[in-house]
Amino acid sequence: MKKEQLKTNFYEAVNGAWLEKAQIPGDQPSVSAFLELHLGIEKTLMALTKKWEQDPSDLNDNLKKFIKLYHMTTDFKQRETLGSKPFDAVLKRIQSLKSIHDLEAAFKDFALESVEMPFSFSVMQDFMNSNNQVLYFGAANLFLPDTSYYHDEAKKKQLLDLFTMTTKQVLSLYGFKAGEVDTLIEEALAFDALLVPVTKSSVEKADYVKMYNPYDKKAVLDRTKTFDLIKQAEALVQQDVDQLIITNPDFIEAFETIINEAHFKWIQSWMIVSNALKFAENLSDELRVAGGAFRRALSGTKEAQSKEKAAFYQAYNRFDQVVGLYYGETFFGPTAKADVATMVHEMIGVYQERIASNTWLKDETKDKAIKKLSSLSVQVGYPDELPPYYDRFEVKGYEAGSDLIQERLTMNRIIQQHQFSKYNQKPNKNIWSMPASMVNAYYSPTNNQIVFPAAILQEPYYSLKQSASENYGGIGAVMAHEISHAFDNNGAKFDETGSLNNWWTESDLKAFKQKAKDMIALFDGVETGFGPCDGTLTVSENIADSGGLRCALEASKKHDDHNYDDFFKNWARVWRVKSSTEYSQLLLKVDVHGPAILRANMQLSNVEEFQDYYQISSSDKMYLPKDKMVSIW
Ligand SMILES: [Zn+2]
Incomplete structure (x- = not known):
């Protein structure tokens, strides 16, 4: 290493040899000291999991459940046989909604199952009193990763075209007809566009204390006549709710102009598209790969994870x-x-x-x-x-008529019930x-x-x-x-x-x-x-x-x-x-x-x-x- 180089670009002087040699793995957007450690751990854990699968008898109960789920995620034959069918459990319920009123009736179950909706509640520590936990409320994320992309016309067109192209492929694999696919994407994008002006940029989000905006019950009710948020909040926490912490005031101030009957079709299509993308990883391999295409394109990741690795993570992540x-x-x-x-x-x-x-x-x-x-x-x-919900998990397996989406919804429900039970409790x-x-x-x-x-x-x-x-x-x-x-x-x-x-x-x-x-x-x-x-x-x-x-x-x-x-x-x-x-x-x-x-x-x-x-x-x-x-x- 030349001394002069240290004075010009210390980072390159120290890391030059590594930078020259390092290869970005095909299923990653980058390689780094962090990632190298991560890959080592991944290898260790994947090998361990395989070994455990051979003989899980010595494992504790929760690890046994992990292996049972891993058994399901790696049963590729069964997954191909089921195809996109397990998603029907979510899709049919979204399709059966006819109005905002119907969405209100379905809201609690969807919220507990972490089905994507235009807005959601979560229980977190109270910024003003860290010994208590309160309800936060916020809008869903946009399709593009930052609002700045929507304000640059050329970039916006490029990325939304890419989103449209990759999402078309996903929806076709679900079996939607060409005309349906176009309408779903168009309407989903129309709803996404409504959220843009009321979504914070990454720079605004970085000032995270500003997500603490308490609105009392009356203030919430005054602004949300099209959808009773307080009633929903109370159903989730099973207690009276007299205040919400609004993470993004612009959204609640514009709530009625966004969430109303006139926009219902857009909201419904947005839910179908968002959830089709979210749950694709639990279905056939073709759907899993297609479902990640937009994310990979955004980050310049060349290929999807291998089937085996993805199956490991589908179990591990739970x-x-x-x-x-x-x-x-x-x-x-x-x-x-x-x-x-x-x-x-x-x-x-x-x-x-x-x-x-x-x-x-x-x-x-x-x-x-x-x-x-x-x-x-x-x-x-x-x-x-560990969080107590693991003890409540139960993995049924294909033999009991279950599938990966049913398992996921059931676990989500257990996690969310636990999360909402923390309301008004000491953390x-x-x-x-x-x-x-x-x-x-x-x-x-x-x-x-x-x-x-x-x-x-x-x-x-x-x-x-x-x-x-x-x-x-x-x-x-x-x-x-x-x-x-x-x-x-x-x-x-x-x-x-x-x-x-x-x-x-x-x-x-x-x-x-x-x-x-x-x-x-x-x-x-x-x-x-x-x-x-x-x-x-x-x-x-x-x-x-x-x-x-x-x-x-x-x-x-x-x-x-x-x-x-x-x-x-x-x-x-x-x-x-x-x-x-x-x-x-x-x-x-x-x-x-x-x-x-x-x-x-x-x-x-x-x-x-x-x-x-x-x-x-x-x-x-x-x-x-x-x-x-x-x-x-
Ligand atoms: Zn840091």
Whole structure:
């Protein structure tokens, strides 16, 4: 590696050999450090599942059910024989609706079965009181992944044509006649178009506190005379409902102009199309492949998953936390769990020190920030508890006359009944929102909690074979990144208990907002090779990366064997990625994470020690003058 190259494009200097060699798997839109780990786990779990299928006798009850479902998803002969017929259970019910009034009568069952509808309810923690759970209400997603595509006429036409073409194929495979297919798609698109002006863009959604808009019962009833939302909400939670949290006020303000008898046919066609696409994966192989065509085209994925892999995921996705727990306990274990927990607490300690010595906050705010850190709950490896609904699952099997759609609807009903039963209840903060077998980590602002599933605790993030500095540049920075989310532009609005509560002094908040603006400016419009970065969309993740990197560096520096080169290079290594053009462009529009190359290069340029260590000067591309650096945490 030439020293000069490090100063021009650090990411490429470190990852050049990998970037040259890396092959994007045919059924993926990209390959990355994340994905390589994911593929390793996938291989392990698929082999395990095959082995379990041979002899499930030693498995626990929930894993046995997983295997029974896997048995169904891999019975390709039976699936071909059934063809699209299992979907009739959904289709006939949608087709039998004659009016909005009928939709009201069917709403509860559809909601419990997670059948796609133009709007839905969900129970989540109350932002204002994280010890309670309340009802949120929002509209369905658009067919295209972001509103911006609808505002660019050329792009809109290109993507909606693609949607029409791929959806025609799916509906024909379901057996709809040519004329029917055209009408269904036309009407579904007409309804989709009604939702566009009342849907938030990805940039607007990224400001997630703004999805908290309480409307009392009267306010809801006044705006929804065409459809009694309160009655539906009460039927689902089986309690009185006197308030809904509206995630998107524009939708409820326009509710009656969108959801009315005049639009009923469009709504019905939209439901047929949306559900035909949603359930295609559970049917014949031809339908499964056709059903994913639009998504693949959008992300530049060349081919569908193999039959075997798709069948594994159709079973796994229903039991992911059950399989994940086995994975965590078996491949991670209690010793590593304790080891990594120690590391997280070390990072929290460093974070506390950094806040204590922070120069732009007043003591009053510092105390509150430190209190928030002290209350941070840490979960590592695998959860102590699983969601209770797995125990209620039952897989009947083809021999009992069941099929994959019936199984799916039954499981959805059990999950949704559980979700709605949480209304007005204290949340169980031991339940994770991702399986231990997922290569990822998260911060929950409403739990003030960070979670590190076992899957991410591998090379290049973490390994006993790596130097301590490499581990700090990898998993250490990921840990500090998640901690930083407690203090990003969204997380900073929540207090140590996870409730929305301003704990900042007025002047400190003003200073923080200015720094967040500086972070937006640092990234906004920076070219990535696939288009410019959107600084506003990615601000929360960029703040978390920046805080994470600085804190992990501080932790690494405390050790005698600290090595800058190891640290910085491993930071750049974990962001290595090769993507299709389509996927890179899609992420620039919808992903709150910064583009990988900037997560490596821009974040490093923004660190003084990096500039000093590699002696970067004003003529180098990696150069950023010290007065332009944005340091928040
Ligand atoms: Zn993040």
